[in-house]
Amino acid sequence: MSETVDRRITRTKRAIRAALVSLIEEKGFDALSVKDITARANINRGTFYLHYKDKFDLLDQTLEEVARDIENILLEITALSGIDVVKGKLPLSIVEKLFAYFKANAPVMQALLATKGNHALQAQIKKTMWHHVFEKNRATFIKKENLLVPPEYLISYIAAAHFGVVQEWLDGGCRETPAEMARILTYITFRGPLFAAGISSPNF
Template identity: 30%
Template sequence: MIKVDRRILKTQEALKKAVIELMAVKNFDDITIRDISDRANVNRGTIYLHYMDKFDLLDKIIEEHINNLRELCHTASEMSFQEGNYVWFEYFADNHLFFSTMLNTKSSAYFRSQFLDLVVQEYKVEVDVTEGINQGLSEDVILQFFGAAVVGIVEWWFKNGMSVPPRVMAEQTGILLDRNF
């Protein structure tokens, strides 16, 4: 494994944080490289050492969180839906600024699409339309229905200031998922 210089990691984290903080107060299209460099306290040229442009930076941030969620799914694959959901909701809470910004801004369509695709992929192994309560139903309809439900409840949670603790969110969404898979 290649060891990355701490200064590089620190700079990249500052840039990621800066763009998310800016998106919380400004439309992404209106954010400039200068805005990002000022917020991160780095030279404009430093951004281009790490990213092609602000779109590449945002893509990398989204990719990182989607990959982290995917990894959490694999880690939680042997858990109940409640336990697995708790892992996700804790991650959401720990990364509140990113998720609340990405799910509550005009710039959220791309992230929402990526998030929905991830949820659908992860639940695909749980769907059985050959027997049980979902017998005879379309697998695609079930996956889109529950994927949209999960993404929707996470959006609702952030829009309402995470007023329900992560543990309660995990338990209640886990119960709903257990009833249907």
């Protein structure tokens, strides 16, 4: 029972969400007010407070939704591939799926990444990476004791790098295909940034 949500709620939430995104694109999250949102959404201002505490709460909930989506993409794949986790085939397909998701939801992603949604998402991804790489270490080809640098920095490095590239891609209008982006990203990660820059690893 009660798995269905009242259509009125769905409608207003959708309208609010859309208004939020367009306003973030237009004037940035800082500059927008609850009044702005409800005006653009053609919603009574009081109605907003029936669903959200304030604009920050709205942002948080939007963020959580996106975070859940991302998490699901990661889980869906890591679940399948107990065996195929070798030789970089897995990460490539993960990353490609993620890029496809980002492209499909480009406006929301752009809006969120322009706020501190960045931080929140990155923190969550780092947690997920840690969990899946080190704890239930199905990825048998990575072992914490083999690391040549502290694990927390390695994870931060990779997570932040990937987000940076995603952001650049979104800002540039998603010109490359998700598959191309996945290739680029895994290429840099697997071969190393300097190798990707056309240099054979120098001795330093």
